[in-house]
Amino acid sequence: MPELPEVETVIRSITPKIIKQKIIGIKLNWDKTLYTHSESELNKSLKNKCISSVSRRGKYIIIHLQNRFLIIHLRMTGKLIFQKKNIKPLQHSRFEILFNDKSKLIFTDIRKFGRIGYHENLNFLNNKLGLEPFSKNLNTKYLYNKLKLRPGPIKGTLLNQSIIAGIGNIYADEILFKIKVHPQIPAKTLNSKKLSELILATQSILKNAIDSMGTTIINFSFDKNSSGKYGSQLKVFNKNNEKCQSCSNYIKKIKCAGRGTHFCPHCQKL
Structure with missing residues (x-):
């Protein structure tokens, strides 16, 4: 999608x-x-x-x-x-x-x-819908209040459009890898430092993806079948059993929040 x-x-x-x-x-x-x-x-x-x-x-x-x-x-x-x-x-x-x-x-x-x-x-x-990722109101206080009572995995929280609008499976995996957070960690356990990192990573990754005209994995195209160029910058998504670019351990794929989820078990410890 x-x-x-x-x-x-x-x-x-x-x-x-x-x-x-x-x-x-x-x-x-x-x-x-x-x-x-x-x-x-x-x-x-x-x-x-x-x-x-x-x-x-x-x-x-x-x-x-x-x-x-x-x-x-x-x-x-x-x-x-x-x-x-x-x-x-x-x-x-x-x-x-x-x-x-x-x-x-x-x-x-x-x-x-x-x-x-x-x-x-x-x-x-x-x-x-929740806040836009680039909204000036997206801050650690907002996220803390949204996440403090959520025992479910942080991956599912990032996919929840009523919290931050626009993040899907691809970018949720990339955001969590960037801040070294395991996708199954309960959302409510993230501290202020990690919440701040999450906001910055979200904005940085989405901005770069927009500048690269998105990611084409299977279906996405635009303007006479042009393809997105961000795929070459992906670190973990769709890279099951490939070597992690940070540590050379292998990327794994699991089911989390009902979605196929890619992460590095060494960089993103549970």
């Missing part, structure tokens, strides 16, 4: 192409993709609306439309592809935004898990 750096990369790719575009309609090719309205209802609501900006909240893409919001969650295999006029239809197209210059923004989704909704405000997102 695309995580924060991949979603941010998609936004930076499509924004220059769709900003100020006027919508003349939408085409829905898979009913479940659109979870808030019918195709006819959304066509009426969006007709002649202009896209004012595109932003992100956690892993969600937000298209701003004159005090309304089209919110897109890519899930596992969703992609947003801008297409100029007179180009043949794309395979696995589930939803299309049609512009007055005959161009389109197409949502393709092989596995059909992605979802799109049209909302009057962003309250539902803000109520379910």
